Amino acid sequence: MSVKENLAEIEETIEKACGTCGRSKDDITVIAVTKYVSIARAEEAIEAGIEHLGENRKEGLLEKYEQIGDKAEWHFIGSLQSRKVKDIIEQVSMIHSLDRKSLAKEINKRATEPVPCFIQVNVSGEETKHGIAPDEVEDFVDMLESYEKVQVVGLMTMAPHTENEEQLRGIFRQLRAKRDIIRDKKMPHAPCEFLSMGMSNDFAVAIEEGATHVRIGSKLVGEDNG
Numbered sequence: 001m002s003v004k005e006n007l008a009e010i011e012e013t014i015e016k017a018c019g020t021c022g023r024s025k026d027d028i029t030v031i032a033v034t035k036y037v038s039i040a041r042a043e044e045a046i047e048a049g050i051e052h053l054g055e056n057r058k059e060g061l062l063e064k065y066e067q068i069g070d071k072a073e074w075h076f077i078g079s080l081q082s083r084k085v086k087d088i089i090e091q092v093s094m095i096h097s098l099d100r101k102s103l104a105k106e107i108n109k110r111a112t113e114p115v116p117c118f119i120q121v122n123v124s125g126e127e128t129k130h131g132i133a134p135d136e137v138e139d140f141v142d143m144l145e146s147y148e149k150v151q152v153v154g155l156m157t158m159a160p161h162t163e164n165e166e167q168l169r170g171i172f173r174q175l176r177a178k179r180d181i182i183r184d185k186k187m188p189h190a191p192c193e194f195l196s197m198g199m200s201n202d203f204a205v206a207i208e209e210g211a212t213h214v215r216i217g218s219k220l221v222g223e224d225n226g
């Protein structure tokens with residue numbers, strides 16, 4: 001399938017999900033996750049109308065950035081080692097995986113302008129997943145006030161791999177509830193308006209539960225150089 005065909009299908013699903021919960025599709029940002037695919041396939045996504053690309057490794061991001069540059073906005077969505085921050089900080093528009101103080105400190109040190117960051121939250125509690133425990137998120141966000149180059153724009157989570165829709169909904173709702181609490185504090189360093197949640201298998205449910213940024217890989221660009 002071409003990216004264009006996949007995107008048409010995804011957009012239809014997004015419109016339907018928005019319809020059921022009274023949201024506008026314009027409030028949803030689709031990030032094409034290109035970590036599995038070639039530069040050519042990423043370029044195909046841009047030609048199909050995609051404006052946001054997501055990568056989870058420094059190497060993959062830089063390799064594609066070299067070719068594609070500012071034709072897309074770049075999102076760093078994977079766990080990020082502090083020593084790699086300096087290599088990607090000028091290229092990315094958003095970091096979705098801020099999950100510890102040492103990383104915030106490094107972002108603060110290396111960035112020349114405030115960097116929009118999502119706090120990654122481990123809502124499901126799975127040991128294999130990165131992220132801050134839900135009941136530690138508020139303290140973490142408060143602490144970030146001292147890092148002036150870190151702007152908390154929202155919360156991010158990865159849901160477990162499951163077909164159980166109610167379980168997924170429960171996880172997305174918890175993230176949204178936490179987002180609401182932080183947003184409503186109206187802290188200048190943490191507007192926290194956004195929710196980065198929803199991937200190929202669960203983005204419709206995520207949108208129904210408030211996602212503003214969906215990160216879609218396999219369903220949109222494929223899994224191996226398609």
Ligand SMILES: *Cc1c(COP(=O)(O)O)cnc(C)c1O
Pocket residue numbers: 033035056077078158199200201215216217218219
């Ligand atoms: C790979 C990845 C995605 C996309 O996964 P798909 O299931 O292929 O859509 C989204 N978010 C993160 C953090 C990822 O690592």
